[in-house]
Amino acid sequence: MKSYKVTRTFHPIGQGGFYTERHNSFNIVYDCGSTPRRHADPVVKSAFSKKEVIHALFISHFDYDHISAIATLIKSVHSIRTVIIPLLKDEHRNVLVNINRALSLNILRMIDSPESFFGKHTNIIRVRSSQSPDRDESDDPIDLIELPIEPSPQFNRKNSNTMTINSGRPLTLGRASRWVFVPYNYKYRNRHAKLVEELKLQNFNVKKLQTDSTYTIHEIIKPTTRRTLRKIYDSLDGTVNENSMLLYSGPDETINQRDSCGCKTVSELLDLSDPHPYLCKAGCIYTGDCDFKKIQLSNIYSSYKRYVGVTQVPHHGSKHSFDLKSLDGFTNLICPVSYGTNNRYGHPSAEVIKELFLSPFSVLSVTEQQNSKFEQTFDCLIDRG
Numbered sequence: 108m109k110s111y112k113v114t115r116t117f118h119p120i121g122q123g124g125f126y127t128e129r130h131n132s133f134n135i136v137y138d139c140g141s142t143p144r145r146h147a148d149p150v151v152k153s154a155f156s157k158k159e160v161i162h163a164l165f166i167s168h169f170d171y172d173h174i175s176a177i178a179t180l181i182k183s184v185h186s187i188r189t190v191i192i193p194l195l196k197d198e199h200r201n202v203l204v205n206i207n208r209a210l211s212l213n214i215l216r217m218i219d220s221p222e223s224f225f226g227k228h229t230n231i232i233r234v235r236s237s238q239s240p241d242r243d244e245s246d247d248p249i250d251l252i253e254l255p256i257e258p259s260p261q262f263n264r265k266n267s268n269t270m271t272i273n274s275g276r277p278l279t280l281g282r283a284s285r286w287v288f289v290p291y292n293y294k295y296r297n298r299h300a301k302l303v304e305e306l307k308l309q310n311f312n313v314k315k316l317q318t319d320s321t322y323t324i325h326e327i328i329k330p331t332t333r334r335t336l337r338k339i340y341d342s343l344d345g346t347v348n349e350n351s352m353l354l355y356s357g358p359d360e361t362i363n364q365r366d367s368c369g370c371k372t373v374s375e376l377l378d379l380s381d382p383h384p385y386l387c388k389a390g391c392i393y394t395g396d397c398d399f400k401k402i403q404l405s406n407i408y409s410s411y412k413r414y415v416g417v418t419q420v421p422h423h424g425s426k427h428s429f430d431l432k433s434l435d436g437f438t439n440l441i442c443p444v445s446y447g448t449n450n451r452y453g454h455p456s457a458e459v460i461k462e463l464f465l466s467p468f469s470v471l472s473v474t475e476q477q478n479s480k481f482e483q484t485f486d487c488l489i490d491r492g
């Protein structure tokens with residue numbers, strides 16, 4: 108039975124998210140950005156060397172504070188092999204492009220055409236929402252290591268390096284790996300409706316926003332109009348994205364709890380001395396800006412919940428996106444919350460922090476302060492026998 112080392116890091120980049128996992132020589136990233144971006148750039152530059160490859164970059168959603176430093180990541184590494192993103196409807200993608208252009212957020216091409224943004228040597232995997240009627244013929248695990256860069260029948264014929272998969276389909280690092288990555292794209296129907304309602308109240312042409320991605324080039328050019336759009340964007344507190352992709356990263360379903368990974372947790376803000384119940388669970392659920400009021404994590408990841416020792420507090424600890432009941436069924440959790448100390452949204456909510464402190468879980472803050480970095484290391488099983 109072989110083993111390999113995993114290092115998981117919640118990086119201190121302020122109001123945003125940048126989470127990495129090193130699996131021996133394989134590198135995984137979940138989200139990469141902050142606002143202001145200056146907090147993220149130096150951390151991202153120092154996280155990897157120029158010779159290293161990012162084997163999988165998972166993007167939870169397309170808010171600026173979760174993707175603003177991806178351009179820096181691209182320049183800081185040799186290459187990004189595969190990008191996994193939530194599948195967007197055309198009308199929603201057009202709205203996001205128009206809004207981000209009007210706000211001058213410089214992430215348009217990534218939203219509009221990730222194939223063009225990342226280039227022909229990067230695979231793009233889109234994850235269907237959980238409510239999508241379309242289904243694959245097979246939901247067998249996909250080996251990220253064996254994904255081809257050149258055209259392949261398993262990829263879309265029009266875009267040879269593009270494929271679409273179901274929520275919940277496992278991704279692995281090699282056929283023998285006992286570690287899986289399980290993305291789940293949850294679609295929030297009410298988010299887009301709320302955005303449309305606010306835009307109509309301010310007399311924006313919603314139909315054009317949804318059908319014409321160039322609408323803001325020609326018709327939303329006055330500074331006063333753009334300021335109005337900025338107010339709408341800010342008032343919705345990051346809920347303009349109707350899709351947000353969660354990710355489970357941890358042991359697969361074949362591992363017995365007693366055979367789970369040996370784990371050491373390093374944090375200046377959390378006392379985790381041996382022996383400790385948190386040390387036997389290597390799994391983590393990354394949550395992006397998902398809404399705990401709408402989802403039940405224990406249902407989504409029912410097959411993996413016994414392995415989960417870390418769950419990211421969603422949406423920087425916003426009270427509008429948190430309900431402790433979503434964590435029913437989990438035990439001995441560490442709950443990191445990522446936020447900027449001077450953010451304009453008031454994150455994290457005092458109510459959320461109080462509720463977590465009164466729960467059986469451990470909560471810790473990851474800010475732009477370097478001593479707030481949260482890191483874990485594991486020795487993990489790799490061979491199935």
